[in-house]
Amino acid sequence: xxxxxxxxxxxxxxxxxxxxxxxxxxxxxxxxxxxxxxxxxxxxxxxxxxxxxxxxxxxxxxxxxxxxxxxxxxxxxxxxxxxxxxxxxxxxxxxxxxxxxxxxxxxxxxxxxxxxxxxxxxxxxxxxxxxxxxxxxxxxxxxxxxxxxxxxxxxxxxxxxxxxxxxxxxxxxxxxxxxxxxxxxxxxxxxxxxxxxxxxxxxxxxxxxxxxxxxxxxxxxxxxxxxxxxxxxxxxxxxxxxxxxxxxxxxxxxxxxxxxxxxxxxxxxxxxxxxxxxxxxxxxxxxxxxxxxxxxxxxxxxxxxxxxxxxxxxxxxxxxxxxxxxxxxxxxxxxxxxxxxxxxxxxxxxxxxxxxxxxxxxxxxxxxxxxxxxxxxxxxxxxxxxxxxxxxxxxxxxxxxxxxxxxxxxxxxxxxxxxxxxxxxxxxxxxxxxxxxxxxxxxxxxxxxxxxxxxxxxxxxxxxxxxxxxxxxxxxxxxxxxxxxxxxxxxxxxxxxxxxxxxxx
Numbered sequence: 162x163x164x165x166x167x168x169x170x171x172x173x174x175x176x177x178x179x180x181x182x183x184x185x186x187x188x189x190x191x192x193x194x195x196x197x198x199x200x201x202x203x204x205x206x207x208x209x210x211x212x213x214x215x216x217x218x219x220x221x222x223x224x225x226x227x228x229x230x231x232x233x234x235x236x237x238x239x240x241x242x243x244x245x246x247x248x249x250x251x252x253x254x255x256x257x258x259x260x261x262x263x264x265x266x267x268x269x270x271x272x273x274x275x276x277x278x279x280x281x282x283x284x285x286x287x288x289x290x291x292x293x294x295x296x297x298x299x300x301x302x303x304x305x306x307x308x309x310x311x312x313x314x315x316x317x318x319x320x321x322x323x324x325x326x327x328x329x330x331x332x333x334x335x336x337x338x339x340x341x342x343x344x345x346x347x348x349x350x351x352x353x354x355x356x357x358x359x360x361x362x363x364x365x366x367x368x369x370x371x372x373x374x375x376x377x378x379x380x381x382x383x384x385x386x387x388x389x390x391x392x393x394x395x396x397x398x399x400x401x402x403x404x405x406x407x408x409x410x411x412x413x414x415x416x417x418x419x420x421x422x423x424x425x426x427x428x429x430x431x432x433x434x435x436x437x438x439x440x441x442x443x444x445x446x447x448x449x450x451x452x453x454x455x456x457x458x459x460x461x462x463x464x465x466x467x468x469x470x471x472x473x474x475x476x477x478x479x480x481x482x483x484x485x486x487x488x489x490x491x492x493x494x495x496x497x498x499x500x501x502x503x504x505x506x507x508x509x510x511x512x513x514x515x516x517x518x519x520x521x522x523x524x525x526x527x528x529x530x531x532x533x534x535x536x537x538x539x540x541x542x543x544x545x546x547x548x549x550x551x552x553x554x555x556x557x558x559x560x561x562x563x564x565x566x567x568x569x570x571x572x573x574x575x576x577x578x579x580x581x582x583x584x585x586x587x588x589x590x591x592x593x594x595x596x597x598x599x600x601x602x603x604x605x606x607x608x609x610x611x612x613x614x615x616x617x618x619x620x621x622x623x624x625x626x627x628x629x630x631x632x633x634x635x636x637x638x639x640x641x642x643x644x645x646x647x648x649x650x651x652x653x654x655x656x657x658x659x660x661x662x663x664x665x666x
Contacts, residue, residue, distance in 0.1 A: 162362060162385065163369055164378035164592060165343030166324040170286045170316075172375045173342055174215070177367060185247040186222075189215070191366030192315075193222035196339045197230070199361045200313055201278060207234040208276035210269075210299065211252070212283040212319075213241065218248030219315045220282025221255050228260055235261045235276070237269055239283060239299065266295055273306040281314040281333045286323030286345060292330040300331045311336040317345055318356045325558075326350020334358075341365050342372060344380045346561065349581055349592065378561070378590045381632045383664065389625045390665050402431030403618015406476040407452075407611070408494060408518075409483040410437040415444045417484025417516070420604045420650045422449045424611030425480070427657040428633075430618045434472055436494070462490050466497065473498055474505045480614040482518025483607040492521050499531045511617050512536040515610040516544075523547035533572035537613055537627050539606065541578045565590060574623045576613075576631060578606060584627045591628050595635025599642050604650035609634045612657070633657075633664060 165173070177183045196219070207227050211220035217239070227234040236255060241264070244252060255262060263272060273279065281303060283296065292300060300320050303312060312335045317323055320332030326347030335358040340348075344362055348354075379385065394401070405425055410418025422435050426449075433452040437445070442456050455472055457465050473479065479498050485491040495518060504510050512532055514522060519540050522528065526548075542553045549556070549567055556563050560583060568575040569587025577583045582593040609630055616626035637660045638648045645652070 162380035162382050163343045163376050164380050165376050166346040167286045169343055169376050173372050186250045188365045189218050189222045189247055192219050192341050193226045195363035196223050197226050199339045204277040205233055206276045207232050207278045208272050209280040210237045210283055212239050213244040215245050215247055216282050216285030216315055218251045221251035223280055235272055237263050237272055269302055277310050279310050279312045281312055281319050283319035285316045288329055292320045297331045300333055304334050314338045316340050321347055323347045326353050328353055332356050339363055342369055381591050381593045381628055386629055386632045389629055399431035403477045404432045405430045405614050405618045406434050406472055406479045408436045408481045410441055411484055411486045412440050414484030415441040417607045419445050419448045420607040421483045421611040422452045423654050424608040425615040426451045427654050428612045428615040430615035473501045478511045478614050478617045480513040480610050482514055482516040483610055485517045487517055487520050495521055509535050513610055513614045515539045519544045529571050537574040537623050539576045545577055574627050576627045582631045586624050593631040595632050595639050597638055597642055600638040600648040602649055608650040608653050
């Protein structure tokens with residue numbers, strides 16, 4: 162699914178009209194037909210509130226569709242001066258059909274009282290200034306009477322900025338928002354999500370793939386993820402599905418190593434080796450029976466370097482960070498690992514860096530140059546704040562641009578964890594649609610790291626691995642929520658093969 166903001170909406174309309182030759186009023190007709198599919202059509206009273214731009218034009222077309230369905234529909238015309246061309250066409254058709262159109266704001270309150278369904282077609286995504294005057298009063302009245310009525314917003318609730326999701330003075334609080342072609346960037350504003358209600362994305366009579374080049378932002382869905390799946394060649398053996406080295410765990414944090422290794426194994430990596438400290442090996446060896454281990458002697462690190470070098474050079478992917486701590490020894494091993502850019506086969510050694518690996522990186526930013534072009538970073542918001550020096554609050558305000566700029570400047574794939582996980586290579590951005598708060602507990606990030614490293618080993622690209630990994634991780638949690646209340650990393654790991662089959666085949 163495509164993600165778009167104010168400019169994207171304009172580009173799509175312009176492309177459809179000027180390149181494809183679809184008249185604007187036809188687009189409005191298609192939008193109206195799509196819109197009413199999501200409305201409660203059992204009511205006996207409908208009110209459509211129309212502005213004078215194209216959003217208002219959609220409103221008039223929706224009113225006509227309701228009229229055709231023999232519904233009792235009234236229209237409140239906010240302004241019939243200087244209407245957009247397509248809005249005026251639909252307005253005039255409504256007039257010629259002798260539909261009930263009202264103009265006096267004094268009548269609006271009476272209309273709202275007597276309407277069980279309200280359609281908000283006042284402003285669309287083009288709003289770029291504060292809502293004031295009578296428009297503000299109208300929105301306040303809509304919200305006042307929405308307690309006893311269902312409010313459906315066209316494309317975006319009026320008063321919301323399509324790019325940021327910020328309220329421009331006053332905003333409609335919708336029961337449902339039916340948006341066209343793209344999932345609006347503004348919908349990701351957590352602070353104002355109560356304004357959006359349920360969000361539905363509809364087409365305008367044109368396949369969305371036609372518009373895919375007009376945006377660099379995408380919403381990950383099952384259909385989208387399935388485009389990536391490459392399957393497994395019948396003649397392949399374990400060596401074809403990746404040799405993954407995982408540097409994880411330390412005293413007191415052995416669980417991080419177990420989770421990362423087991424999620425990597427269970428998601429299909431060919432060969433997995435755990436590099437960890439000797440004092441926790443006995444504690445975890447029985448829990449990672451399908452992986453090999455290499456022990457690090459904390460007291461004399463240098464004597465391990467030869468063996469560490471061998472396993473690095475025999476690896477396709479290295480995951481670094483879960484539970485390793487920010488010790489001098491961990492940092493020295495980190496530096497050792499990233500110093501090797503190619504393996505014995507001459508292939509690039511790809512990296513997944515998480516948790517303490519990110520903390521070490523944030524304190525030693527000069528080494529970014531060594532990981533460029535081959536790394537997935539998986540921070541949560543606070544870890545990303547450390548990497549950038551930007552406060553979490555400011556990141557949230559301009560997440561798309563900050564994340565894209567960081568990924569592009571550092572030459573990495575950034576996966577910013579959290580609700581609606583964001584993944585970007587600096588050019589294209591993907592937002593994950595899966596996951597829920599019932600999976601918010603320790604070890605989930607380690608589980609995701611293992612999955613992503615495994616997918617990279619299985620010959621998926623870095624951005625594809627991050628996208629599939631994030632979606633799969635949340636998808637399993639969403640499926641498990643149907644039968645249990647809390648989802649732990651162990652639940653994800655246990656069911657990985659089952660749900661991979663459902664998603665991949």
